[in-house]
Amino acid sequence: MPPDNQTTHNNGKRVLCIEDEHFISELYARALGRRGYDVDIELDGQRGLEKAQTNHYDIILIDLMVPTIDGIEILRTLRDSAKTPHLKAKIIIITNLEQREDVRADIEKQADGYLVKAEITPYELADILDKLKINNS
Amino acid sequence: MDNFESLRAQIRVYLVTVCLIENILLLGGFWLAVKYWHISLNFELLMAYGLGVILTVIVAFIVTDYVLKPLKALWQAIIHLSPSEQGVAAPDINKLSVGRALVTNLTAQIYQIVTVAEHSESIAIKQQGSLKSDFIANNLPLPLLVLSPDQIILFANKAACTYIGRHAEDIVNQNLYSIMNISFPSDQTLDNWLKKAKESTVTDSQLWERVRLNVTDNQPTRLFDLAAYYNKDNPQKYEILLVLFDHTTQYSQDDQAISFVALSVHELRTPLALLRGYIEAFDEETEGKLSPELQSFMSKMNATAQQLSAFVNNILNVARIDNDQLSLQLHEENWPEIVQGTVDMMSLRAKVRGIKLTLNMAADLPTVGADRISIQEVIANLIDNAIKYSGSSKEIIINTRLNDEGLVETTVQDFGVGVATSVLPNLFTKFYRDHHNRAQIGGTGLGLYLSKAIVSAHGGNIWVKSTEGKGSTFGFTILPYTQLADETKNNDNKEIVRSAHGWIKNHSLYRR
Numbered sequence: 001m002p003p004d005n006q007t008t009h010n011n012g013k014r015v016l017c018i019e020d021e022h023f024i025s026e027l028y029a030r031a032l033g034r035r036g037y038d039v040d041i042e043l044d045g046q047r048g049l050e051k052a053q054t055n056h057y058d059i060i061l062i063d064l065m066v067p068t069i070d071g072i073e074i075l076r077t078l079r080d081s082a083k084t085p086h087l088k089a090k091i092i093i094i095t096n097l098e099q100r101e102d103v104r105a106d107i108e109k110q111a112d113g114y115l116v117k118a119e120i121t122p123y124e125l126a127d128i129l130d131k132l133k134i135n136n137s
Numbered sequence: 138m139d140n141f142e143s144l145r146a147q148i149r150v151y152l153v154t155v156c157l158i159e160n161i162l163l164l165g166g167f168w169l170a171v172k173y174w175h176i177s178l179n180f181e182l183l184m185a186y187g188l189g190v191i192l193t194v195i196v197a198f199i200v201t202d203y204v205l206k207p208l209k210a211l212w213q214a215i216i217h218l219s220p221s222e223q224g225v226a227a228p229d230i231n232k233l234s235v236g237r238a239l240v241t242n243l244t245a246q247i248y249q250i251v252t253v254a255e256h257s258e259s260i261a262i263k264q265q266g267s268l269k270s271d272f273i274a275n276n277l278p279l280p281l282l283v284l285s286p287d288q289i290i291l292f293a294n295k296a297a298c299t300y301i302g303r304h305a306e307d308i309v310n311q312n313l314y315s316i317m318n319i320s321f322p323s324d325q326t327l328d329n330w331l332k333k334a335k336e337s338t339v340t341d342s343q344l345w346e347r348v349r350l351n352v353t354d355n356q357p358t359r360l361f362d363l364a365a366y367y368n369k370d371n372p373q374k375y376e377i378l379l380v381l382f383d384h385t386t387q388y389s390q391d392d393q394a395i396s397f398v399a400l401s402v403h404e405l406r407t408p409l410a411l412l413r414g415y416i417e418a419f420d421e422e423t424e425g426k427l428s429p430e431l432q433s434f435m436s437k438m439n440a441t442a443q444q445l446s447a448f449v450n451n452i453l454n455v456a457r458i459d460n461d462q463l464s465l466q467l468h469e470e471n472w473p474e475i476v477q478g479t480v481d482m483m484s485l486r487a488k489v490r491g492i493k494l495t496l497n498m499a500a501d502l503p504t505v506g507a508d509r510i511s512i513q514e515v516i517a518n519l520i521d522n523a524i525k526y527s528g529s530s531k532e533i534i535i536n537t538r539l540n541d542e543g544l545v546e547t548t549v550q551d552f553g554v555g556v557a558t559s560v561l562p563n564l565f566t567k568f569y570r571d572h573h574n575r576a577q578i579g580g581t582g583l584g585l586y587l588s589k590a591i592v593s594a595h596g597g598n599i600w601v602k603s604t605e606g607k608g609s610t611f612g613f614t615i616l617p618y619t620q621l622a623d624e625t626k627n628n629d630n631k632e633i634v635r636s637a638h639g640w641i642k643n644h645s646l647y648r649r
Contacts, residue, residue: 021407022409023411023414023415024407024410024414027411027414027415028417030418031417034421082606087250094564096403096406096407101575117406117410118406118407118409118449119406119410119450120411121408121410121413121414121417122414122417122418
């Protein structure tokens, strides 16, 4: 199993995880927490968007199917500099579904990554995030 | 009628000449009579003689016309029936006073000859040209297409028009591929076969199974077997004959089964991912605290969850292949790293069965052009297969090297039950599993089919050598990156790698 010796590397990196599936967010929060990330979980789309706009995060994970606002709408709003100026976070879409063509095109243009939840374990997610180049850090 | 007029003129000249000679002789008679018999010529006699000459010429003209009437009627009859001379009326034979019987008879003969000629001509046309009027071709209850050497459709029978869903006039004289969007189950396509046939044979025939006709307007895809006949230098340009045998119902049942399974399996993914996540967390929390037995249970649980996950992936990927949705993007990859990673991933599964994976990698392998995740699935499938069919043997050897053709070759060798020679060719087909082993060994039979599709998409080859009772060696090749880059000028967005598992921009795990 992955050792926790990377904790120090990620000290202070803040992750927002907008994901309504409780089990998944629990597993992600735990694994990323062990790797030294500071993880915020948000189960609701609207509140997740507000958090992303008002706080500083290094990485934002967005599930496409969340209540109140779609993940794709959150992505579009965060990437709209009029609505969300100065956003520095890397945005990664997490989902299990195949996307419609227009949605997929937007994701490819605006997101920094796209991961199929069913294909990765929490520590594999942590491995991937570890290798992300974080802006301004 | 110019020829006839000149004939008439000639005959008139002859007759007039004859009359004039006769008159000259008559004149000579007059001269003798005057000289020896002392008859005096008076004016009246000379006038009568002159009148006689004029009358003779007129009679010659009339006689010419009269004599020529039967000939003219015959002439007219022939011209009338001739296809090249238009607008000449049929002769009125009843008005003939001379030679009516003869002309009637001859004209009847001419009509008969012409009728026979016309009939044989129409038979010739039928035989030669018009498949349209061919009863069998047209009413054959199987779709039938005839193509020219450059694959232009020359003929489509009624069944073909119905099958394609267009009128004959929209199909004929069009290129086959502009009318039918067909795809073949392997790279042995109609085009490739024709190319080979044109080079090497005079006639050839071929049968394909499971050819797809992709229909627009939301109609379901049709699946059929295609029989083709090739005939070099056919005089009518009927070089290629295609007959379609529709098996949509039969074949789509398999496909529906796959789609249904894929749909159900899709629902397994989230709980499975959760299960693996919790096993991972549990393993981590209990590390060092469990008895060796409990620790081995944990490993087996983990290995089994991995196996289930791989199975789910295989099912989903087969469904993607069947819907032409498996798209790979090949990037420059470090091959030893990929092989090592996959072997590490599989080693837990081998270990719980007491099998040791031995990996031999040649030094200095070139970078390869690969879709990392898909090609990992191939290696994993081959190792998984080797584990399943290892029987009581406890070793699997994985070799990777640069072969004589300059391709990167990877083999997975087991020393287990092996495969009978007779079934080797079927191993890479969908749903195939060795009948002897079917009962005791689990598996979908999809892994090799999938591996073949993925390796082919990489431009490589996959094969198997096996001896029953001694084990099998599965191997595949993929292209070094330099060779691939030469072959495909890839203009795609180089920053994105797409696959079943996702992508990360500028990410070392997913991009290189």
